[in-house]
Amino acid sequence: MSDNLARAPFSLDSDQFDAPTPERRGFRLVSPAPSSRARPRIFYALTSVAGIAAIIVAQLLLSVGISQGAYEISSLQSNQADLGRTAASLNEDLVRVSSPQSLAANAEGLGMVSNSNPVYLRLSDGAVLGAPSSASGSQAGAASLVPNALLTGSTPLTQLPDDAAAKAGAVAITSAPVVPAGLAAPTTR
Amino acid sequence: MSVRNSSAGDNNPTKSRSSRRRTFFTIVVLFAVIAVFLVRLVDIQVVQADSLTADSVGNRSVGQVVYGSRGEIVDTNGVVLAGTVMRFNITMSPVNATPFKRTVNGKKIEISVAEAAAEIGAATGQSGDAILSTISTALKANAKTNFAYIAKKVDVDVLRAVQDLHIPWTYSEKSPSRVYPNGAVAGNVLGFLSGEGVPQAGLESGQETCLASTNGSETYEKGADGVRIPGSSVTSSEAVDGGDVVTTIDSDLQWFVQQTLAARAQETGAAWATAVVQDAKSGKLLAVADYPSVDPNNVGGTKNPEDRGSRAFTQSFEPGSTFKALTAASVLDAGVATLDTGIVVPYRYLPANGANINDSHQHPDQRMTLTGVLIDSSNTGMSKFGELLTKQQRFDYMKAFGVGTATETGFPREDGGILHAVDDWDSQTNYATMFGQGLTTSALQIASIYQTIANDGVRMPVQLVEGCRQSDGTMTEVPDVTGTRVLSETAAHETSDVLEMVYQKSWVASKWNIPGYRVAAKTGTAQMPDGKGGYSDGYLVSVSGYAPADDAQYVVSVSIADPVKLNTSAAPAPVFQEIMSQVLKKYRAVPSGATPPDLPSTW
Numbered sequence: 001m002s003d004n005l006a007r008a009p010f011s012l013d014s015d016q017f018d019a020p021t022p023e024r025r026g027f028r029l030v031s032p033a034p035s036s037r038a039r040p041r042i043f044y045a046l047t048s049v050a051g052i053a054a055i056i057v058a059q060l061l062l063s064v065g066i067s068q069g070a071y072e073i074s075s076l077q078s079n080q081a082d083l084g085r086t087a088a089s090l091n092e093d094l095v096r097v098s099s100p101q102s103l104a105a106n107a108e109g110l111g112m113v114s115n116s117n118p119v120y121l122r123l124s125d126g127a128v129l130g131a132p133s134s135a136s137g138s139q140a141g142a143a144s145l146v147p148n149a150l151l152t153g154s155t156p157l158t159q160l161p162d163d164a165a166a167k168a169g170a171v172a173i174t175s176a177p178v179v180p181a182g183l184a185a186p187t188t189r
Numbered sequence: 190m191s192v193r194n195s196s197a198g199d200n201n202p203t204k205s206r207s208s209r210r211r212t213f214f215t216i217v218v219l220f221a222v223i224a225v226f227l228v229r230l231v232d233i234q235v236v237q238a239d240s241l242t243a244d245s246v247g248n249r250s251v252g253q254v255v256y257g258s259r260g261e262i263v264d265t266n267g268v269v270l271a272g273t274v275m276r277f278n279i280t281m282s283p284v285n286a287t288p289f290k291r292t293v294n295g296k297k298i299e300i301s302v303a304e305a306a307a308e309i310g311a312a313t314g315q316s317g318d319a320i321l322s323t324i325s326t327a328l329k330a331n332a333k334t335n336f337a338y339i340a341k342k343v344d345v346d347v348l349r350a351v352q353d354l355h356i357p358w359t360y361s362e363k364s365p366s367r368v369y370p371n372g373a374v375a376g377n378v379l380g381f382l383s384g385e386g387v388p389q390a391g392l393e394s395g396q397e398t399c400l401a402s403t404n405g406s407e408t409y410e411k412g413a414d415g416v417r418i419p420g421s422s423v424t425s426s427e428a429v430d431g432g433d434v435v436t437t438i439d440s441d442l443q444w445f446v447q448q449t450l451a452a453r454a455q456e457t458g459a460a461w462a463t464a465v466v467q468d469a470k471s472g473k474l475l476a477v478a479d480y481p482s483v484d485p486n487n488v489g490g491t492k493n494p495e496d497r498g499s500r501a502f503t504q505s506f507e508p509g510s511t512f513k514a515l516t517a518a519s520v521l522d523a524g525v526a527t528l529d530t531g532i533v534v535p536y537r538y539l540p541a542n543g544a545n546i547n548d549s550h551q552h553p554d555q556r557m558t559l560t561g562v563l564i565d566s567s568n569t570g571m572s573k574f575g576e577l578l579t580k581q582q583r584f585d586y587m588k589a590f591g592v593g594t595a596t597e598t599g600f601p602r603e604d605g606g607i608l609h610a611v612d613d614w615d616s617q618t619n620y621a622t623m624f625g626q627g628l629t630t631s632a633l634q635i636a637s638i639y640q641t642i643a644n645d646g647v648r649m650p651v652q653l654v655e656g657c658r659q660s661d662g663t664m665t666e667v668p669d670v671t672g673t674r675v676l677s678e679t680a681a682h683e684t685s686d687v688l689e690m691v692y693q694k695s696w697v698a699s700k701w702n703i704p705g706y707r708v709a710a711k712t713g714t715a716q717m718p719d720g721k722g723g724y725s726d727g728y729l730v731s732v733s734g735y736a737p738a739d740d741a742q743y744v745v746s747v748s749i750a751d752p753v754k755l756n757t758s759a760a761p762a763p764v765f766q767e768i769m770s771q772v773l774k775k776y777r778a779v780p781s782g783a784t785p786p787d788l789p790s791t792w
Contacts, residue, residue, distance in 0.1 A: 086345070088274060089346065092368065096370055100441055118774040120705050120780045146372065146444055147484045150370065
């Protein structure tokens with residue numbers, strides 16, 4: 001049984017072995033050589049590693065760029081806020097010096113008086129309406145009776161020392177308005 | 190093939206045993222590692238999740254308030270009367286207030302707390318000791334306290350000075366606040382805010398719905414160096430700016446009126462005074478002045494709380510003789526008398542109903558017209574004309590002129606005055622209401638009466654606010670400006686002519702003379718209540734009028750309360766003259782061409 005059994009597979013084996021021999025040989029022949037198989041593997045590995053490296057570097061550069069931008073934005077924003085504060089502060093100064101109290105004090109400092117006695121010349125018949133008289137300043141002196149706490153400590157420009165008035169620049173009335181030739185400049189105050 | 194198989198079969202037992210052991214070991218280690226990770230994962234994601242989230246938010250995420258800006262109050266020309274500016278609170282961490290190193294000229298030197306406090310004090314205008322005591326007080330209250338104020342509401346210059354000191358334990362926070370660039374100009378009308386920004390009075394309070402802004406909030410994440418992480422900004426709510434209140438006030442004129450009024454009020458020793466300038470054709474208020482004036486930048490500087498409001502709106506008083514213009518207009522409009530109607534004016538008049546009327550000065554019986562009665566400001570004469578109308582008729586005219594009802598300005602706590610129902614008038618009140626007693630009016634209501642007469646008998650709603658200007662430029666809450674006819678045109682012109690005669694012939698004529706213009710005006714002198722139901726020794730003296738009378742454009746009403754040094758209408762008359770001259774000059778009113786009327790005052 002055992003012999004028979006042992007022999008049977010052999011015969012079967014040998015039968016099979018003999019018949020498809022050419023096929024088996026052909027199969028072995030097409031199997032690729034080890035060297036030709038190794039080269040593409042390294043190539044692919046390198047390619048993918050290089051690709052990953054490139055992606056990482058690009059990602060890194062991008063994120064560096066973005067955060068650089070963030071720093072730039074942050075610094076520009078703080079710059080802008082700072083300039084905004086300066087503008088607001090200067091605007092406050094401007095509004096304050098253009099308040100009626102400040103204007104009146106400065107006008108009086110320049111020797112101006114307000115005249116509440118208007119006199120009119122009617123062109124149709126040349127009639128003078130009202131009684132012309134020199135302006136005496138109807139207001140109650142120089143003292144402002146309408147307080148403004150914001151002006152505390154500010155001095156009328158005429159009372160500033162010359163160099164300080166010059167430094168005040170745009171705000172200071174340092175130069176008299178240009179009078180066209182032929183028009184006499186008033187000398188009275 | 191078979192050989193290889195058998196040889197593999199020979200080695201298998203030992204190889205598979207070691208490999209199985211290795212596999213088993215690997216799996217055990219793997220599971221152990223996974224278990225450790227799993228436990229940690231559950232620990233982080235579930236057990237400690239809340240506290241870790243909070244930590245991470247605290248570390249990186251910054252929430253901040255985005256301040257909406259409270260609207261401005263501007264005058265009719267756009268001049269800012271009340272605006273919002275950013276101020277800053279300087280804060281510090283008392284527990285961290287320790288000496289620190291500072292690099293000066295390349296050398297590191299140590300700055301002690303006292304030195305730092307002195308430097309801060311120099312910047313904020315405090316003494317160094319004051320700041321040291323702030324630190325010690327804060328630490329006494331709580332030894333670990335991390336917060337205390339050094340200075341509140343400082344401007345950007347002070348903030349920068351403090352920041353330049355680079356003291357590591359000082360910080361700053363934003364604190365929007367209100368500023369009134371023109372100080373007390375219209376201060377009484379504008380009102381003011383409390384330190385916490387809550388409106389307290391005036392337009393600030395009355396126009397709150399327009400002015401109020403809504404703060405927004407914004408959250409972003411920041412890195413260790415404090416720089417915002419790009420793309421992490423989340424705005425959870427937008428800040429909404431308030432609208433601007435556009436008033437009808439002209440700030441330059443307002444200043445002039447306040448200055449002139451204050452000068453005269455101080456000169457005559459008055460308790461208080463008001464002056465109103467109104468556009469006769471539109472009913473717009475161009476100036477509403479109060480003495481004493483309050484500077485909203487420095488409300489504490491006005492000691493008496495009553496001086497912080499606007500008496501022109503909130504204080505009613507018995508108007509006195511300026512009210513006679515209303516009675517005269519009613520009589521003429523009803524047609525019960527004409528400008529030629531003559532009566533006999535006694536010093537004392539005792540009508541049938543039991544009232545007792547007398548004039549302010551002794552005089553014999555005089556034969557007068559309505560014009561004469563107003564020039565002499567006779568109470569008995571006015572009574573004889575007034576009684577030609579029924580009480581109800583006069584009451585209806587008063588109502589139509591706006592007496593007893595607050596004006597249309599919507600000013601907070603405006604006083605509409607007292608006008609009792611006709612049935613409640615006793616016999617004396619019946620007559621007293623003809624010459625401005627037994628009822629009260631505010632300065633505005635008196636101005637409005639004269640506006641009605643000046644504007645051909647059409648009363649315009651008194652207007653203080655043009656509307657609420659939204660950020661996109663549209664105006665909302667624009668008040669109704671439809672006029673109502675109170676008098677016929679003829680009656681209005683006749684009354685106007687009578688008032689022009691008063692202007693020319695009154696005993697104060699030389700004090701209110703404005704050359705070149707025709708003016709209509711009337712004085713008033715009324716006893717002031719003593720607050721106990723009787724009259725005090727004080728008088729409220731006033732002048733109301735308008736110009737140019739031939740084409741009335743501006744109404745001016747001046748009231749001075751209790752001018753102890755000059756207790757007559759001679760006190761307000763020069764103020765009227767100065768203000769009216771200024772108004773006519775400022776708005777380039779054309780001088781009157783026609784000659785003024787000449788009506789008979791006697792017969």
